[in-house]
Amino acid sequence: xxxxxxxxxxxxxxxxxxxxxxxxxxxxxxxxxxxxxxxxxxxxxxxxxxxxxxxxxxxxxxxxxxxxxxxxxxxxxxxxxxxxxxxxxxxxxxxxxxxxxxxxxxxxxxxxxxxxxxxxxxxxxxxxxxxxxxxxxxxxxxxxxxxxxxxxxxxxxxxxxxxxxxxxxxxxxxxxxxxxxxxxxxxxxxxxxxxxxxxxxxxxxxxxxxxxxxxxxxxxxxxxxxxxxxxxxxxxxxxxxxxxxxxxxxxxxxxxxxxxxxxxxxxxxxxxxxxxxxxxxxxxxxxxxxxxxxxxxxxxxxxxxxxxxxxxxxxxxxxxxxxxxxxxxxxxxxxxxxxxxxxxxxxxxxxxxxxxxxxxxxxxxxxxxxxxxxxxxxxxxxxxxxxxxxxxxxxxxxxxxxxxxxxxxxxxxx
Numbered sequence: 001x002x003x004x005x006x007x008x009x010x011x012x013x014x015x016x017x018x019x020x021x022x023x024x025x026x027x028x029x030x031x032x033x034x035x036x037x038x039x040x041x042x043x044x045x046x047x048x049x050x051x052x053x054x055x056x057x058x059x060x061x062x063x064x065x066x067x068x069x070x071x072x073x074x075x076x077x078x079x080x081x082x083x084x085x086x087x088x089x090x091x092x093x094x095x096x097x098x099x100x101x102x103x104x105x106x107x108x109x110x111x112x113x114x115x116x117x118x119x120x121x122x123x124x125x126x127x128x129x130x131x132x133x134x135x136x137x138x139x140x141x142x143x144x145x146x147x148x149x150x151x152x153x154x155x156x157x158x159x160x161x162x163x164x165x166x167x168x169x170x171x172x173x174x175x176x177x178x179x180x181x182x183x184x185x186x187x188x189x190x191x192x193x194x195x196x197x198x199x200x201x202x203x204x205x206x207x208x209x210x211x212x213x214x215x216x217x218x219x220x221x222x223x224x225x226x227x228x229x230x231x232x233x234x235x236x237x238x239x240x241x242x243x244x245x246x247x248x249x250x251x252x253x254x255x256x257x258x259x260x261x262x263x264x265x266x267x268x269x270x271x272x273x274x275x276x277x278x279x280x281x282x283x284x285x286x287x288x289x290x291x292x293x294x295x296x297x298x299x300x301x302x303x304x305x306x307x308x309x310x311x312x313x314x315x316x317x318x319x320x321x322x323x324x325x326x327x328x329x330x331x332x333x334x335x336x337x338x339x340x341x342x343x344x345x346x347x348x349x350x351x352x353x354x355x356x357x358x359x360x361x362x363x364x365x366x367x368x369x370x371x372x373x374x375x376x377x378x379x380x381x382x383x384x385x386x387x388x389x390x391x392x393x394x395x396x397x398x399x400x401x402x403x404x405x406x407x408x409x410x411x412x413x414x
Contacts, residue, residue, distance in 0.1 A: 040348065040349050040410070042346065043348060044085060045085050045086070045342060046195050048194055049089045049090070050175065050200065050201070050203070051090070051156065051205070052091075052168045052206075053092070053093050053156060054168070055162035056160060056208065057160045057164075058207055059206075062207060065328045067153045067156045067157060070156065071149055072333065073332040076340065079340055079401040081401050082361065083345065083406050085143070085340070086142075086143060088143075088198070089142075092171050094206055096170050118180075119190070139185060140192065141155075166208045166210065168204045168210050170242070173212075173250060175193075176190070196257055198256075198262070199264075200264045202251075204267070206269075206271070206306070207301075208300045209234060209270075209304055209305050212305075229289050230290040232281070235301070238304075251266065265338050266310065267310070267320070267321075267335045268309070269331060271292070271301055271323050272295075272320060273293060273322060273324075274295055275322075278293075279302045280295075280302055293324075295322075295324075296322050303323075341400065341401045342399075343393050345408075346383075346389065346391075354372060356409075358391065358407070359405075359406075359407045361404040363402040375396055375397075376397030377392070378392045378394035
C-alpha cells in the first residue's frame with residue numbers, strides 16, 4: 001500500500017512530474033489544489049440494442065426461443081463491471097421488399113404496416129393499424145422503464161406474415177443510415193434511438209440467408225424472388241446483391257453527432273451448422289424445406305452472407321450461432337457478455353490525464369490499478385464541450401463483467 005502515498009509525495013516534491021506542474025498556485029497549473037475535492041466518477045455506460053427479427057412464415061418457433069430467454073439475456077447485460085448501464089432497445093424486422101398478388105416481381109415497401117416498415121422501429125404489434133399502434137406503444141424501450149422486459153418480449157413476437165425476401169442488412173441500413181434515421185421518433189422516424197457515446201449491439205435472427213440490395217430510397221429490387229422453396233432465388237442471383245463488404249463498411253464506420261466512432265457489436269443467430277458454424281447448402285437432410293444448411297435441418301437456406309458478415313466483425317465467429325440450436329439460452333448469454341462491459345470508461349472534469357488513477361475492484365475483492373504510466377491505460381481520447389473524455393484500458397488491465405467497482409482518483413497536493 002506504499003504506492004499511492006509515495007506518488008503523492010513524488011508529485012508534490014518535483015517540478016512537472018508525471019507530466020503535470022507540481023504547484024497548484026502556479027499560473028495554468030492543472031494539479032488539484034485540495035485532496036478533499038470530489039473525485040471524478042465514471043459516466044454511466046450507454047448501450048443501444050437493435051434486434052432484427054425475421055418474421056417470414058417459418059419463424060414462429062425461433063421467435064419464441066428468443067422471447068423465452070430474454071429475462072436471462074437482460075440479467076446478463078446488467079452485469080456491467082461496476083458501472084451503471086443505460087440501455088435503449090429497438091426492434092425492426094427483415095422485410096423491406098414484398099410481393100403484391102399478381103405482380104411479376106417485388107415492390108419496395110417503407111411506408112408502414114400496410115406494406116412493410118422497412119427499417120422503422122416497431123411498437124408492439126396488436127393487429128392495429130400503423131397510426132394506432134404508434135399511439136399505443138413507444139418504439140424505443142429504455143432500461144429505466146418499469147416493465148420494459150415484458151414490453152421487449154412482445155416486440156420479439158413479430159408473427160409470420162413477412163416478406164419471403166429476408167433483407168436484414170438492408171433493414172439495418174434503412175434504420176440507421178437512411179433519411180429515416182434523421183426523422184424524429186415523434187414523426188415516425190428513428191432519430192433518438194442511437195445516442196451519442198453509446199455502443200451499438202445488433203442481433204440478427206433469421207433462418208434464411210440475407211438477400212439485401214441497397215437500391216436507394218426510391219429504388220426497386222433487381223432480384224426476382226418467389227415462393228418455390230425448391231429454388232434459392234437469392235443464391236442464384238448473388239452477384240446482383242449489394243456485397244457484404246459494402247454493408248460492413250457502412251456499419252463498421254458509424255459515427256455519432258460529434259464525429260466519434262461508434263463501436264458496433266454485430267451478432268447473428270442464423271442458418272449455419274451447429275457447433276462448426278459452417279455455411280453449406282444441402283438438399284438431403286432438411287426437415288422443413290427442400291433446401292437448408294448442412295448441420296441445421298430446420299433452416300430454410302444456407303447462411304453464406306450471415307457468416308461472412310459475422311466473420312468481418314469477429315474472425316473468431318464468437319458472434320455467430322446456429323438458428324437450429326434447441327435453446328438460445330447460452331447463445332444469448334454469450335451475446336450479452338460480448339456487449340455488457342466495454343474496455344473503456346467515460347470521464348468528465350479531468351484537470352490533467354497524467355494525474356488519473358483508475359482502480360478496478362475484482363470479484364475477489366482485490367484491486368487492479370490502471371494509469372497511463374503503468375501501461376494500464378492504453379489510450380486517452382480527449383472530449384470537448386458536453387462530450388466526456390474516453391479512457392481505453394490495455395490488455396494488462398482489462399475490465400470484467402464480475403468487477404465490483406470502478407473508482408477514479410487524482411494525484412493531488414495535500
